[in-house]
Amino acid sequence: MENGALTQGEGKDPSGWLSEIIGHPVTVKLNSGVVYKGELQSVDGYMNIALEKTEEYVNGAKRRSYGDAFVRGNNVMYIAAD
Template structure:
């Protein structure tokens, strides 16, 4: 994120942050180390995530592309706005 974007979210709770980045590109890292990059479509209170235009990376190498992907929240380590 750019420096200005960081201050925009400073002091906000995670739910507000996530609601504010719907439709934006994100990186989602799972507890297993697998990384998904795509456009955030929705997220719920359990951190279940729906992505579009998704790419899967394992050990830094692109493995697959998906149109849509759903990630169960208990697998999510973090979500980062790109």
Template sequence: MAQTPSDFLRLVIGKQVHVKLNSNVDYKGILVCLDGYMNLVLENTEEYVNGQLKNKYGDAFVRGNNVLYISATSTSQT
């Protein structure tokens, strides 16, 4: 069980995550890595706008200052 946000992020590397941006855009994909600024790299990424799938990307880079939250998801939710 994760004790801190950093522990949680270490636990979800390599797993499916849901990333919500300040702009209300959502990304779902596999978290490959992140840095101290919360910049993220995702694989098999899907972009959702207003709940509608808009794009699919092989790899995506998300700048950390745009991230509202990151949550773990199960693979059945994508």
């Protein structure tokens, strides 16, 4: 670390960022490749995720829409803010 700059993966805690994007649109990709897009309502320390106004995409094609969706954290590959 030079001049106080953080290197990738050093000293970053994602919980602060995740709490900042509550209520915002996100993309959640699962280990299976399925993608959910919706409004982030909550996320816990296990990466369990609650979404509203959710759309499910399989192989890039929209498959279903859900009012609410709950994703178990061990299935999550990543969460991205839209």
